[in-house]
Amino acid sequence: MASSAKRRAVGLAENPEERQNSSDENSEADADSGEEDSDASEEEINEEVMVDFEAHTISVNDFNGVKRLLQQLFLKAHVNTSEMTDLIIQQNHVGSVIKQAEVPDDSDDDDPDEVFGFITLLNLTERKDVQCILNDSSKPVGLLVSERFINVPPQIALPLHKQLQEELADAQRTNKPSEKCHYCLMISKTCKEANKSVPARGGAPKDEYLFVNAEEEFFYEQAILKFHYSVQEDADTCLSGRWSFEDVPMKPFRTVMLIPADRMPAIMTKLTEYLTV
Template sequence: MSAPTKKIARHEDMENGDDSSDSEYDSDPAEEGYTGGEEIQVTFEGRIPSDPDFHGIKQLLKQLFLKAHINLSELTEILIGQSNIGSVVKQSTADEDMDDEDDESDVNDVFGITTVVNITNKKHVECVQQLRQLLTELAEEHADDRIKAFVQKLLSNDSQNVGLLINERFVNIPPQISVPLLQGLSKEIQSAKDKKLAYDFQYYILISKLYKSDPTSKKKKNKKTGQPEPDILFSNAEEEVFDEEADLKFEFSVKNDSDSGMVGGWMEDDATMTPYRRVLIISAGKMDTIITKINAFVN
């Protein structure tokens, strides 16, 4: 039995060429009679995460954390266990009824996940300890002194709840889908707060995936310094708004942590783009404003 539907996402058109990943999970268009230049319309909906989603969620977490030492199985179990918080993106049950292979269930059944986990309240859980250690180490290595001090203070202050915001999906799913997912998450957090549950966050941390071109090959220059600037491409376009609203941020290259073969990997033509992770620290009070801006940004 599928998990209850929580919200409906809009119809999305996925054209041939949007995702040419060499992931082992990709299907062969020739086998499916797909000749290219066609549009496939799929309806997505947000559902409560449930046990059958375990492998799909874990695979999405892998594309975010790459080789980081995080117990992703335990983190996935936590996300599924938060039955009142978060959504996984699934194909609509109406679409599934039209699919002759709808009885088959594999990792591709989960197209995305939008949720949050309290890394203050759950700091004694192994995977959360690892997340906190990772954030501390990354700040120490890649952030300036002011941000290092802030991260250290934030993670050592148990009176301030910090939520790790997780917003992962296949790269070929358009950003419009993020609006109902984030709106739903915001309502769920407020409902949990009303019930005195541990979701009264003061800050969110979002680890955003982005790609940068070689600035020396571009004509674009910084207006202040006159130095070449790289082109920046956010894997999830709506996270550009989170980036603009972030209180603090720092970034680091993951070029040496190969993500080839990960879910939603980039096309071969994009190989010149260097993958980065940008850690965004955002005041929780900005969330509704951010969602409103995202709605305007993607529509």
């Protein structure tokens, strides 16, 4: 089935040093050719790029893209990402994929329909016979998955989460699959400093986890159960390996959170305040 556009969001990727670099390069016009070539290469790397994204209904054509994003979340965990992707596609009345709105004809991209991110909610209790051990039907749990490439700006998350909440409400009104969930289970990509020093007065170093998807910290604040586990041994360097923030080496983790569904309105309010500043 063809994918239909749902909502559009604009993302801007920029390097804050770009304007300074540009000014410096102009003032050094007399530099030798080798330095000019180096500066030109650096300018290309730091180039500001405006990208227009669209949210589409998830379709069978998105199988590889969705599966790839699930793999960057679960890494080597014992999760059948192919079967999970099939479930996400079958339940395409809930959830969206992010694609570039218009791909130029001269683009080098091999796949103009590349999936840059997606969001969905799978009712785990409803599917307890499909590789799931949660069987308390009185309080169903939904797996909330929101994945995207690391260079896709967080502003894209707000319209996606709003769209998802509207689709869930519509599914409940029309008795479509994906009944109301009492809890949402989230697994987020996080990291912390690799060489955290011990405080001068003794005691264990404070664990400060950074969320790769920054907006997911608001879900963490509302979670009633949460824990972290290391994926250092499972991490593929091209997916989540040797991260660094401001030249500080980081260790990759996954953070598991259980959030009551009735706390979603408060989370959406926080998201709106944070992502519309």
